[in-house]
Amino acid sequence: MIKLHGVALSNYYNKVKFLLLEHDIAFEEVAAPLPLAESRYAQSPAGKIPYLETEHGFLCESGVIVEYLAARFPEKHIFAADAWQAARERELIVFIETHLELNVRELYAEAFFGGTVSDEVKTTIEKRLRRYVAGFARLAKFAPYVAGDRFGVVDAAAFVSLPLVGRATQTIYGHDFLADVGIDWRAYLKLIGERPAAQRVSADRKTYIEANA
Known part of the structure; x- marks a missing residue:
C-alpha cells in the first residue's frame, strides 16, 4: 500500500492527501514531524514533507507525487483527459x-x-x-x-x-x-x-x- 509521510499541518501534505481521498486511492498515513531526523534523509533527501513510500521506494516533492499518482492511476483522471x-x-x-x-x-x-x-x-x-x-x-x-x-x-x-x-x-x-x-x-x-x-x-x-x- 502507498504510504504518505508528513503531518496534517503542511498544506502540501494536505494537497496530496486530499487527492488520495478524493480519488479513492488506498493509502496509509505515517507521521513525519519536522524537522526530520537525519535517518529519514534517505527517504526525503532535502528533509521536506510530504514524501511518498511505494513498493519501488520513496518519492518527494508534492508536485512530483501528484504526477506519479496520475500516471500510476490513469483511470482516476487526476488531471483532465484533454x-x-x-x-x-x-x-x-x-x-x-x-x-x-x-x-x-x-x-x-x-x-x-x-x-x-x-x-x-x-x-x-x-x-x-x-x-x-x-x-x-x-x-x-x-x-x-x-x-x-x-x-x-x-x-x-x-x-x-x-x-x-x-x-x-x-x-x-x-x-x-x-x-x-x-x-x-x-x-x-x-x-x-x-x-x-x-x-x-x-x-x-x-x-x-x-x-x-
Missing part, C-alpha cells in the same frame, strides 16, 4: 504554489508565528505578489471551480494554499491581496469544504493543531 486542459491545470498550480504560496511563505514568521519580517522583505514580497496575484486572477475562472465548471486537481492545491495567501497578506499589509482582485476565496473555501475529502483533511488538520498547541 491535453490542453491538463496543461492549463498545471499552469494554474504553478501560479498557486510557486508564484503565490512560495512567495507569501516568506511572511509566515510574522503573519502566523509571532516572529518578525524586515520591511525590506515585505516591500520586495509585496511587489512580487501583486504581480502574480493579478496574473492568477486573469487565469483563474472560479466558475465555480478554479479551472472552470468541474472540480479538479487545481482545487486540491487552491483549497490548502489560497487561505494562507489571503490571511498572510491581510495580516502583514492590511489588505487581502486576493480580495483586492475580486477573488472571494472564503466563499470558494466553503464550496470545496462541502466535499467529504476536504472535510476529512480539515478535521485532521484541526486535530493536529489542537494536539500540538
Whole structure:
C-alpha cells in the first residue's frame, strides 16, 4: 500500500492527501514531524514533507507525487483527459504554489508565528505578489471551480494554499491581496469544504493543531 509521510499541518501534505481521498486511492498515513531526523534523509533527501513510500521506494516533492499518482492511476483522471486542459491545470498550480504560496511563505514568521519580517522583505514580497496575484486572477475562472465548471486537481492545491495567501497578506499589509482582485476565496473555501475529502483533511488538520498547541 502507498504510504504518505508528513503531518496534517503542511498544506502540501494536505494537497496530496486530499487527492488520495478524493480519488479513492488506498493509502496509509505515517507521521513525519519536522524537522526530520537525519535517518529519514534517505527517504526525503532535502528533509521536506510530504514524501511518498511505494513498493519501488520513496518519492518527494508534492508536485512530483501528484504526477506519479496520475500516471500510476490513469483511470482516476487526476488531471483532465484533454491535453490542453491538463496543461492549463498545471499552469494554474504553478501560479498557486510557486508564484503565490512560495512567495507569501516568506511572511509566515510574522503573519502566523509571532516572529518578525524586515520591511525590506515585505516591500520586495509585496511587489512580487501583486504581480502574480493579478496574473492568477486573469487565469483563474472560479466558475465555480478554479479551472472552470468541474472540480479538479487545481482545487486540491487552491483549497490548502489560497487561505494562507489571503490571511498572510491581510495580516502583514492590511489588505487581502486576493480580495483586492475580486477573488472571494472564503466563499470558494466553503464550496470545496462541502466535499467529504476536504472535510476529512480539515478535521485532521484541526486535530493536529489542537494536539500540538
